Amino acid sequence: MASYIAPVVLVLVFVVIVPLPLVANAQSYRNLTTGSAIMAGDPSTNLLSSSGEFAFGFQTMGSSGFLLAVWFAKISEQTVIWSANGDSLVPKGSKLRLTDDNRLSLDNPSGGEKTVAEQPGSKFAYASMLNTGNLVVMSPLGDVVWETFDHPTDTMLPTQKLGMGSQLVARYSQTNYSDGRFMLAMQGDGNLVLYTLAYPLNSINKAYWATNSVGSGLELVFNQSGQVYLTTSNGTIEIQSNNFSTDGFYQRAVLDSHGIFSQYVYPKSTIPGWSNNWSKVSEPVPPNICTSIAQDVGSGVCGFNSYCTIGDDQSPRCDCPSGYVWLDPDDTVKGCKQDFQPQSCNKTNPEGDKFTFKEMINIDWPLSDYEKYNGQTENWCRQDCLSDCFCAVAIYRDSTCWKKKVPLSNGRTNIAMNGKALVKVRIGDSPFGFGENKQKNKIPLHVVIVGSVLSGGSVCLNLLLVIVTLLTCRRLRSKKADSEQQPVPIEEAGGLRHFKYHEIQEATNGFKEELGRGAFGTVYKGFVTSFLGHGGHVVAVKVLHRLTEKGDIEFKREMRAISQTNHKNLVKLLGYCNDDQHRILIYEYMSNSCLANLLFEDSRPNWYKRIDIAEGVARGLSYLHEECSRHIIHCDIKPQNVLLDDGMVAKISDFGLAKLLVADQTRTLTDVRGTKGYVAPEWFRNMPISAKVDVYSFGIMLLELICCRKNYEPETEDEPEMILANWVWDCYHEGNLDPLVEDDDEALGDKRRVERLVRTALWCIQEDPSLRPTMKKVTLMLEGAVSVPVPPEPCSFLSSV
Ligand SMILES: *[C@@H]1O[C@H](CO)[C@@H](O)[C@H](O)[C@H]1NC(C)=O
Ligand SMILES: *[C@@H]1O[C@H](CO)[C@@H](O)[C@H](O)[C@H]1NC(C)=O
Ligand SMILES: *[C@@H]1O[C@H](CO)[C@@H](O)[C@H](O)[C@H]1NC(C)=O
Ligand SMILES: *[C@@H]1O[C@H](CO)[C@@H](O)[C@H](O)[C@H]1NC(C)=O
Ligand SMILES: *[C@@H]1O[C@H](CO)[C@@H](O)[C@H](O)[C@H]1NC(C)=O
Ligand SMILES: *[C@@H]1O[C@H](CO)[C@@H](O)[C@H](O)[C@H]1NC(C)=O
Numbered sequence: 001m002a003s004y005i006a007p008v009v010l011v012l013v014f015v016v017i018v019p020l021p022l023v024a025n026a027q028s029y030r031n032l033t034t035g036s037a038i039m040a041g042d043p044s045t046n047l048l049s050s051s052g053e054f055a056f057g058f059q060t061m062g063s064s065g066f067l068l069a070v071w072f073a074k075i076s077e078q079t080v081i082w083s084a085n086g087d088s089l090v091p092k093g094s095k096l097r098l099t100d101d102n103r104l105s106l107d108n109p110s111g112g113e114k115t116v117a118e119q120p121g122s123k124f125a126y127a128s129m130l131n132t133g134n135l136v137v138m139s140p141l142g143d144v145v146w147e148t149f150d151h152p153t154d155t156m157l158p159t160q161k162l163g164m165g166s167q168l169v170a171r172y173s174q175t176n177y178s179d180g181r182f183m184l185a186m187q188g189d190g191n192l193v194l195y196t197l198a199y200p201l202n203s204i205n206k207a208y209w210a211t212n213s214v215g216s217g218l219e220l221v222f223n224q225s226g227q228v229y230l231t232t233s234n235g236t237i238e239i240q241s242n243n244f245s246t247d248g249f250y251q252r253a254v255l256d257s258h259g260i261f262s263q264y265v266y267p268k269s270t271i272p273g274w275s276n277n278w279s280k281v282s283e284p285v286p287p288n289i290c291t292s293i294a295q296d297v298g299s300g301v302c303g304f305n306s307y308c309t310i311g312d313d314q315s316p317r318c319d320c321p322s323g324y325v326w327l328d329p330d331d332t333v334k335g336c337k338q339d340f341q342p343q344s345c346n347k348t349n350p351e352g353d354k355f356t357f358k359e360m361i362n363i364d365w366p367l368s369d370y371e372k373y374n375g376q377t378e379n380w381c382r383q384d385c386l387s388d389c390f391c392a393v394a395i396y397r398d399s400t401c402w403k404k405k406v407p408l409s410n411g412r413t414n415i416a417m418n419g420k421a422l423v424k425v426r427i428g429d430s431p432f433g434f435g436e437n438k439q440k441n442k443i444p445l446h447v448v449i450v451g452s453v454l455s456g457g458s459v460c461l462n463l464l465l466v467i468v469t470l471l472t473c474r475r476l477r478s479k480k481a482d483s484e485q486q487p488v489p490i491e492e493a494g495g496l497r498h499f500k501y502h503e504i505q506e507a508t509n510g511f512k513e514e515l516g517r518g519a520f521g522t523v524y525k526g527f528v529t530s531f532l533g534h535g536g537h538v539v540a541v542k543v544l545h546r547l548t549e550k551g552d553i554e555f556k557r558e559m560r561a562i563s564q565t566n567h568k569n570l571v572k573l574l575g576y577c578n579d580d581q582h583r584i585l586i587y588e589y590m591s592n593s594c595l596a597n598l599l600f601e602d603s604r605p606n607w608y609k610r611i612d613i614a615e616g617v618a619r620g621l622s623y624l625h626e627e628c629s630r631h632i633i634h635c636d637i638k639p640q641n642v643l644l645d646d647g648m649v650a651k652i653s654d655f656g657l658a659k660l661l662v663a664d665q666t667r668t669l670t671d672v673r674g675t676k677g678y679v680a681p682e683w684f685r686n687m688p689i690s691a692k693v694d695v696y697s698f699g700i701m702l703l704e705l706i707c708c709r710k711n712y713e714p715e716t717e718d719e720p721e722m723i724l725a726n727w728v729w730d731c732y733h734e735g736n737l738d739p740l741v742e743d744d745d746e747a748l749g750d751k752r753r754v755e756r757l758v759r760t761a762l763w764c765i766q767e768d769p770s771l772r773p774t775m776k777k778v779t780l781m782l783e784g785a786v787s788v789p790v791p792p793e794p795c796s797f798l799s800s801v
């Protein structure tokens, strides 16, 4: 939803609207008398007000049927003010009649009729659509005997009043006019109250806002100048006001499907600088719906297991927590469900180690707890929830741990909470754990171990500083990729946007802001207008330095391969430029810089975040190696090439570029500065390069993630600690991993996982590529979905220093 602020206006919000076929021309100003009818599917029979601004008749609701309604007739967006049959739409051919026995009757051709209006004791002469938006039924004497203003649905218009005993009921959703989950009641006791309803019944559940005017309130008035107020025996209580004239603007006050009562205006004529749309112009009542509702029974603003976040425009948004998905994506009111098999409560098979937590800051489900513990550490809280099959979410705040069970209710984002939700999810991405489909990817680990024992330490060649001449494109390409090398039709590189060089110059303001330099090129910040011409986004513009001489075809082929990748842990390529000799890539911009900057500085991410990052990178690599249409080896995995987005999701950058490096024999790997420590030994030997080079680099990076330090620290006083891989092996060998995570309480409290991760990393950095697991396997090891056997000593890689 877009929003903007206009001078006098507090908040302007577009309402979701559905285009309405413009049929106004066909309608005419007339009254409905006995003997005539309004037909569903024949707009010419609708009633129009004399001003032409309001219509009464049938609205098409897509394929679902017709809704008998009053609406704004001069507005192209369907804006229903009043409706008669939201819960049971009628088919084409249905008609509304004024019957001889003084009723408005809705007749369904497939049988059945529904009384829309009747007034015992009164005679109905004709019905007329007034210029106020009120549909009235008149007696033969010219008195109003029935009117929609006295029987409102969810909307009030200027001049309308809500007397004692009447109410507005919210619709179910923006486009579903069935009765929904909220009510604004002008009570007989004088109080004006907002209630949640016990959906699907109309019985009231819990009040969440009131004027507290018991004994003095009289009626709710929406007056001619756009003020909404409660009259009392003692003056008025203002509910809402706006500064828009009712002459220049259509106005309405609505109890929306999220339980918010707000006023909207729509300019009657086009005003320069104004968009013709409904705009929210009052402070919503209540001001923050997400934190206003907390009910013992019922789901709250959003559905069960979801949570509510208030937007800048003060309208709420409902989301599923991590690991949960919508029950019905087309009807979010139905809530979310767990996207995994819940924990077993079988006491011989407790499954505690098959679950982990997704951390969500300042998210709470305030009324779903069944246990509460004071004075505990976060780690205690985590362990306790893991070992409890009822526990779906633990909330940790101020040394207090609350356990909650599903379905979770009243979910909301609340920045005042100052705590976090630990959402328990089954380890692994697939809904039902690690069943058969993963089995076939298993490395026979006993074979691996036997192999390593046989080869013993002797394989550990002494890899002293070798100046390497390498990285020809040819070597990088695996056999498989070669066989796939039929000519590809290359007109456009796979739906990417092609930029002219001058566009890039403009976008980067003449390459003004440099974000960084890497092995492949220099990165600049830029801004491009969006593909559709309005708005735009910040991008990262990468100017490649070293390129293959193969030129355009090769470049486009690679762009095509990159553009066909799509994974949440890969940076997205948006476009490219290949004018003349320029080779430039345009990527989405990552706000949180690269992992290297976070990890090796004070702002290091916490233990759980680091695990998330490691798992994310592993999944991204696994995708590149095995799942994307053309298998890609990265060749340069390191923390500088892992970027983090707003949500701290890890994204691998620079993949697919290795093949573009120049096949220049004088170039050496030492040019690739900062990469040395991550380079697999086979680069230095005459060995085929496979995806396992990435596994090696990942292993080194995993050690860095565990210990929050660089793989090589020459300034370290303690020599054994200088090379991280050696130090980790020593610690592991001695059976004491604590020094590795010395000042990290969370990791110290999670020792079993520290050990699992260390073992995984040690497998990844085995000198013999065939001993290293695949990235897919690494993913499972990190998640704890497979056990990680004792690793052999990875030959220490002194040469890289
Ligand atoms: C419809 O009824 C109104 C009174 O409510 C009357 O003034 C008007 O003339 C009628 N219009 C037509 C077209 O009969
Ligand atoms: C409106 O929502 C209710 C509740 O989900 C559903 O039963 C009904 O079919 C919906 N009506 C339409 C027209 O989609
Ligand atoms: C509407 O109500 C406001 C506030 O009570 C008042 O100032 C204004 O004069 C009223 N306008 C009309 C047309 O009655
Ligand atoms: C009348 O209004 C005053 C202040 O506005 C309030 O203190 C008082 O309680 C009200 N009296 C009644 C009967 O509502
Ligand atoms: C309407 O205008 C008056 C004076 O111009 C101002 O005091 C008041 O705050 C405005 N109200 C709103 C809702 O903008
Ligand atoms: C009105 O809102 C709709 C959707 O909210 C949007 O697509 C449209 O561009 C807006 N119209 C104008 C004139 O701003």
Ligand SMILES: *[C@@H]1O[C@H](CO)[C@@H](O)[C@H](O)[C@H]1NC(C)=O
Pocket: 346, 347, 348, 349
């Ligand atoms: C509980 O788990 C054990 C071990 O996995 C299994 O043998 C047993 O059948 C399970 N019991 C039930 C009731 O599922």
